[in-house]
Amino acid sequence: MIFMETELINYEKITRHIWQNLYKKTLPTLTEAELENIKSINDEISVQDVNDVYLPLVQLIRIYKKTMSDLSFSKGLFLQKIAENQPFIIGISGSVAVGKSTTARLLQLLLSRSFKTSTVALVTTDGFLYPNQTLTEQNILDRKGFPESYDMESLISFLSEIKSGKDVEIPVYSHEIYDILPEKTLVKSPDILIVEGINVFQSTLNKRLYINDFFDFSIYVDATESNIERWYLERFKTLLELAKKDSTNYYHQFTRLSADEVLKMARDTWKKVNLVNLREFIEPTRNRAEVILHKDKRHKVDKIYLKKY
Numbered sequence: 001m002i003f004m005e006t007e008l009i010n011y012e013k014i015t016r017h018i019w020q021n022l023y024k025k026t027l028p029t030l031t032e033a034e035l036e037n038i039k040s041i042n043d044e045i046s047v048q049d050v051n052d053v054y055l056p057l058v059q060l061i062r063i064y065k066k067t068m069s070d071l072s073f074s075k076g077l078f079l080q081k082i083a084e085n086q087p088f089i090i091g092i093s094g095s096v097a098v099g100k101s102t103t104a105r106l107l108q109l110l111l112s113r114s115f116k117t118s119t120v121a122l123v124t125t126d127g128f129l130y131p132n133q134t135l136t137e138q139n140i141l142d143r144k145g146f147p148e149s150y151d152m153e154s155l156i157s158f159l160s161e162i163k164s165g166k167d168v169e170i171p172v173y174s175h176e177i178y179d180i181l182p183e184k185t186l187v188k189s190p191d192i193l194i195v196e197g198i199n200v201f202q203s204t205l206n207k208r209l210y211i212n213d214f215f216d217f218s219i220y221v222d223a224t225e226s227n228i229e230r231w232y233l234e235r236f237k238t239l240l241e242l243a244k245k246d247s248t249n250y251y252h253q254f255t256r257l258s259a260d261e262v263l264k265m266a267r268d269t270w271k272k273v274n275l276v277n278l279r280e281f282i283e284p285t286r287n288r289a290e291v292i293l294h295k296d297k298r299h300k301v302d303k304i305y306l307k308k309y
């Protein structure tokens, strides 16, 4: 996205250079081997990025977490009740293919190391997409990813149960079969939960419920449209490459197409689906994030925006 400075008047703009010097280097960094473990296809995160960008971010999250537990303790005193321990929830949003999953996985690892006795769970909201059968019945299969394709009420009740300390079973989406899997997965009541997805700052269709109300910290991953498109096309090619040998993979059907046909199809999906979704429904929620991480063409975070008020 190109930032209109007036849109971000309530944010402190921080360059990478300033950001990297904002915290005392007390947290241990990751080894190359640990980084290798969490990288997905095509990733190029470096230890330098972890030190300069993500460790200061973890330090900031520490501050928010402490403030949240102080407030909850004081509220308990006021109400003359013992405050329940509520999980700290972090929302991560941004366009399809901007790097949300990669950021989320990295944060999960860094937070587990920083809060040694805490459990850190990660949930992606694609599990709350309606199954293909429902989308087909409603004639909105080509709207996958748009607000109407998600069961937002279920997502809200999941967050509400997690906030009250319960273990919750949730559905899982598979990019390999392009549908919801028959088996659910159990999210055991965590101390910290990261919720990642294009829709996490959106309101529900009836506009009465806000997922943001459940977040104690929130991040929007940002980049220019042309860079995100390139990452989308590169990921598409890699997914196809991986699907060649697997006939059960959704992308397998496209492996017979020529390189030009594949590129055309991916460009089309980007333009008609993911770019439209970004412009109409995702980017307009950017200002709901506490922190905006802006990435350059090589995925390096070059600018950070921190909400002032």
Ligand SMILES: Nc1ncnc2c1ncn2[C@@H]1O[C@H](COP(=O)(O)OP(=O)(O)O)[C@@H](O)[C@H]1O
Binding pocket: 040, 041, 042, 043, 044, 045, 094, 095, 096, 097, 098, 099, 100, 101, 102, 103, 231, 232, 234, 235, 298, 299, 300
């Ligand atoms: N820091 C990074 N360095 C290099 N490539 C990255 C980085 N983050 C993401 N990518 C690549 O960009 C593409 C989109 O990232 P991903 O995390 O899958 O996005 P999202 O979850 O937002 O759809 C993937 O191919 C991924 O490997």
Ligand SMILES: CC(C)(COP(=O)(O)O)[C@@H](O)C(=O)NCCC(=O)O
Binding pocket: 095, 096, 097, 100, 124, 126, 144, 145, 146, 196, 197, 198, 269, 273, 274
């Ligand atoms: C399942 C998704 C809506 C979720 O996006 P993600 O959370 O993976 O960024 C998206 O990956 C998707 O499949 N969009 C439909 C159009 C397409 O095939 O790219």
